Structure formats: structure tokens, C-alpha cells
Amino acid sequence: MKSIIITLLIGVLIFFIFDKSKYIGEKPIIVTQTDTVYYTDTIVKTKRGKDIPFEIYRILTDTFTDTITIVKDYNTVKVYSDTITQDSSKFYITDTISQNKIQSRLFKAEIGYKTITKNNYIYQQEKNAIYLGFLGDLRRFDNKVGIGVGLGYNMPKKGLILFNATTNQYSLGFYKKF
Numbered sequence: 001m002k003s004i005i006i007t008l009l010i011g012v013l014i015f016f017i018f019d020k021s022k023y024i025g026e027k028p029i030i031v032t033q034t035d036t037v038y039y040t041d042t043i044v045k046t047k048r049g050k051d052i053p054f055e056i057y058r059i060l061t062d063t064f065t066d067t068i069t070i071v072k073d074y075n076t077v078k079v080y081s082d083t084i085t086q087d088s089s090k091f092y093i094t095d096t097i098s099q100n101k102i103q104s105r106l107f108k109a110e111i112g113y114k115t116i117t118k119n120n121y122i123y124q125q126e127k128n129a130i131y132l133g134f135l136g137d138l139r140r141f142d143n144k145v146g147i148g149v150g151l152g153y154n155m156p157k158k159g160l161i162l163f164n165a166t167t168n169q170y171s172l173g174f175y176k177k178f
Helices: 002-017 067-075
Strands: 029-048 078-086 089-098 101-123 129-139 144-155 159-166 170-175
Touching: 002 159, 002 170, 129 159
Parallel strands: none
Antiparallel strands: 029 101, 078 089, 089 101, 129 144, 144 159, 159 170
């Protein structure tokens, strides 16, 4: 009985000695994930004409017009708007002009922001591991209960080797991951 155990242990040791896998100290795997989030903030401000210190003067050219046309043009309400685009932001300015004065001014800003988040995830590569455990078994033909110890050796990407010894029996196994 002892000779079988010794033979199995020597076989396992020979297997590990001539195994091609050696721990070289491989570098961890680094995964970088970059997320960009865009969002817009809107600002709207309106001013009345009395708060705006500017006056608009229209210069008449060489065409001669009558007084009714000049008074009508003077009392007409005109709207002028301008849009300025800078990167992902837009600025709108709308002026309402009548009687050579700015009656109201609307300022609207749609400011675009972007947030860049960069995350580095570090994964360690799997290493060889040895497991020691306790087990029990039941032989069906004579209903004897046995207790014992088990030894497992995990080789990443290759498989798992198990050696179990109980008071009833010995077992050696190799498991491969699918």
C-alpha cells in the first residue's frame, strides 16, 4: 500500500519537474477605458431698452423720401438676430429696435461641455495554485465510510490535477477547462 502511494507521488513530482510551464513573472494586463459625456447648459438673459445705453442711428442715403415714409420707418419695430458658434457652444443675440433705440435685447447661450473619464483596470494573470482539502467517501459494495485528504494543483490554461487518499482508496485525476 505504501509503495503505491510513493509511486504515485514520485510520478506526480516527475510530471511537475518536466512540465514546460514556468513562472516568468509576466506583467499584469492593463485595460484602459475612456468615456466621454457631452451635456449642454442654457443661459437666457433679457434686457429692456432703458437698460441698454446704445442708440441706433440710420443714415439716409441719396434717395429722397417723403415724411410719411420716414415716420413709418421710425416707428416700425425691427428684429435683428446674430448667432456666434464657438466649438460646441452657441450664442444667440436678438435685438428689437424701434424709434432709433434698442427696445429689448435677448441673450441666449447654449454652452456645451464634455467630460472625459479615463479608467485603468489592472488584471493579474492567473498563477499556479496548490489546494489541500479533506474529503469523505462511501464504498457502495461494502458500505464502508472513509475519510482522507486531497491535494490539487491548478495550472491555468492547462488543467487541474487532483490526488486523493482516503482510508478506503486512492485516486488520481486530471480535469481540463472547456
